[in-house]
Amino acid sequence: xxxxxxxxxxxxxxxxxxxxxxxxxxxxxxxxxxxxxxxxxxxxxxxxxxxxxxxxxxxxxxxxxxxxxxxxxxxxxxxxxxxxxxxxxxxxxxxxxxxxxxxxxxxxxxxxxxxxxxxxxxxxxxxxxxxxxxxxxxxxxxxxxxxxxxxxxxxxxxxxxxxxxxxxxxxxxxxxxxxxxxxxxxxxxxxxxxxxxxxxxxx
Numbered sequence: 001x002x003x004x005x006x007x008x009x010x011x012x013x014x015x016x017x018x019x020x021x022x023x024x025x026x027x028x029x030x031x032x033x034x035x036x037x038x039x040x041x042x043x044x045x046x047x048x049x050x051x052x053x054x055x056x057x058x059x060x061x062x063x064x065x066x067x068x069x070x071x072x073x074x075x076x077x078x079x080x081x082x083x084x085x086x087x088x089x090x091x092x093x094x095x096x097x098x099x100x101x102x103x104x105x106x107x108x109x110x111x112x113x114x115x116x117x118x119x120x121x122x123x124x125x126x127x128x129x130x131x132x133x134x135x136x137x138x139x140x141x142x143x144x145x146x147x148x149x150x151x152x153x154x155x156x157x158x159x160x161x162x163x164x165x166x167x168x169x170x171x172x173x174x175x176x177x178x179x180x181x182x183x184x185x186x187x188x189x190x191x192x193x194x195x196x197x198x199x200x201x202x203x
Contacts (some may be wrong), residue, residue, distance in 0.1 A: 075139035079193050082136035082143055086150075086188065089129035090181050091197035096122035097164065101174045109167025120165035121203045123157060130154050142191050146184060153180045 075081065097119050105112040105119075134150045137143035156177050163169035188195045 075136055078136045078140040079142060082133050082140070082146075083188070083193050083195055084198075085129045085133035085136060086184070086195045087198045088200055089126045089133060090185075090195065091199040092122045092129070092203065093126050093177070093181065094197065095199045096203065097126070097160070098174060098178050101169065101171050106167060106169055106171055113167075116164050116167050118203065119169075120161045123160040123164050125200065125203050127154065127157055127161070130157070143188075143193065145191065146187050149180060149184050149187065153177060153184065156180065 096115075100106075100112065100115050100119055105115055109116055130150060130153060134147065134154070137146045137150060156173065160169060160173075160177075185195055
C-alpha cells in the first residue's frame with residue numbers, strides 16, 4: 001500500500017505540477033498587463049501634448065490678427081503726414097485764394113475769371129488736404145489740440161469752391177479763414193510740429 005501511494009505521488013515525466021507553475025504564470029501575466037497599461041498611458045500623454053502644441057499656433061495667430069486689426073486703425077507716421085498735408089493746404093490757399101482776394105479780384109470777377117476758376121480748384125484741393133490732415137491729427141495724441149480748429153476751418157471753406165468759381169465768395173470769409181490758418185500754425189508749432197507751407201506745382 002505504501003509503495004503504491006509513494007509511486008502515485010511521484011510526478012511522471014512531462015507532467016507539470018499545479019501550484020508552483022500556476023503561480024509563476026500568474027506573475028508573468030500580471031507583469032505583461034502592467035507593461036501594456038504603462039504603454040497605453042504614455043501614448044495618451046503624447047497625444048495630449050501633440051494636441052496642445054498644435055492648438056498653440058492657432059491662439060498665436062488669432063492674437064496676431066487682433067493686434068494687426070488694432071495697428072490697421074492707426075496712421076503710420078501721422079505727425080509727418082500731418083505737416084505735409086497741412087503745408088500743402090495752406091500753401092495752395094495763400095497762393096491761389098488769399099492773394100487774389102486780397103488783390104481785389106472778387107470786385108471784378110469778369111476780369112479775373114481764369115484766376116477765380118483756379119481759385120475754385122485750389123479751394124477743392126485745400127479741403128481735400130485738410131481732410132487728410134484732420135485724420136492725421138486724430139491719429140496722434142500730440143496733435144489732439146489741432147482737431148477742433150481744423151474741423152472749424154473745413155466748415156468755413158466748404159462752400160468756397162463754388163463761391164470762387166461764381167465770383168460770389170465773401171472776402172471777409174477768406175480773411176477770417178486766413179486768421180484760422182495762422183492759429184493752426186501756432187498750435188502745431190506748440191505741439192512740436194511746425195508747418196512749412198508748400199505751393200503745389202499744379203492744381
